[in-house]
Amino acid sequence: QLQLVESGGGYVQPGGSLTLSCAASGDTVGHFAIGWFRQAPGKEREEVSCISASGANSEFAESVEGRFTISRDNGKKTVYLVMNNLKPEDTGVYYCAAQRRWTLCELTADIYEHWGQGNQVTVSS
Numbered sequence: 554q555l556q557l558v559e560s561g562g563g564y565v566q567p568g569g570s571l572t573l574s575c576a577a578s579g580d581t582v583g584h585f586a587i588g589w590f591r592q593a594p595g596k597e598r599e600e601v602s603c604i605s606a607s608g609a610n611s612e613f614a615e616s617v618e619g620r621f622t623i624s625r626d627n628g629k630k631t632v633y634l635v636m637n638n639l640k641p642e643d644t645g646v647y648y649c650a651a652q653r654r655w656t657l658c659e660l661t662a663d664i665y666e667h668w669g670q671g672n673q674v675t676v677s678s
Contacts, residue, residue, distance in 0.1 A: 555580040555667045557649050562672035565639055573634040573673060575649030583607070583627040585651040588657035588665055589634050591674075593645035601647070602634060603658035611658050617643070639676045647670040 561573040575587060588603035602623045604611045611623050617636075625632040632649060650665035652658070 555582070555585065555651050557667055557669035559649050559672035561649060561668045562647060562674045564675045564677070566678050567640055567676055569639050569658055569676070570635070570637045571639065571648055571652050573636065573649075573672060573674070575632040575634075575669060577630045577632075577651070582625075582630045582651075583630075584655070585667075587625065587632040588650045588652070588660065588662070589623065589647060589648060589659060590662050591645040591647045592642075592671075593642075596645075598648075598662060600660035600662060603660055604632060605658045606655055612658055612660050613661060616656060634675070639674075641676050641678075644674060644676050647674050648672075 556579045558576045589601040592598040600614050602613045604623045606627045620636045620638045648671045650667045651667040652665045
């Protein structure tokens with residue numbers, strides 16, 4: 554059973570940067586696409602980004618395109634979400650999730666099979 558643990562969240566001022574990590578254990582992370590999702594208080598969960606099992610393909614939500622990057626190191630069993638030029642509307646609990654698939658990735662939360670516990674990101678002055 555794949556297990557995921559997020560880390561790296563915290564408090565940052567607008568315009569600042571944070572890097573989230575998603576550490577996997579219990580299965581071969583290279584068999585899974587990884588997605589990042591977030592949920593702000595009182596709002597529905599929304600997609601952020603995803604990366605294919607090999608790292609060759611990625612997708613970004615329009616709201617973060619050009620500000621966030623995603624990468625993975627399958628040897629270290631870790632996926633990274635680098636968030637630059639953060640805005641207050643980026644505030645929320647960030648979750649990483651995994652879907653077993655060999656190619657591409659999709660920003661559709663319902664297809665992901667394994668989820669982390671979430672990590673808080675707060676962007677405020």
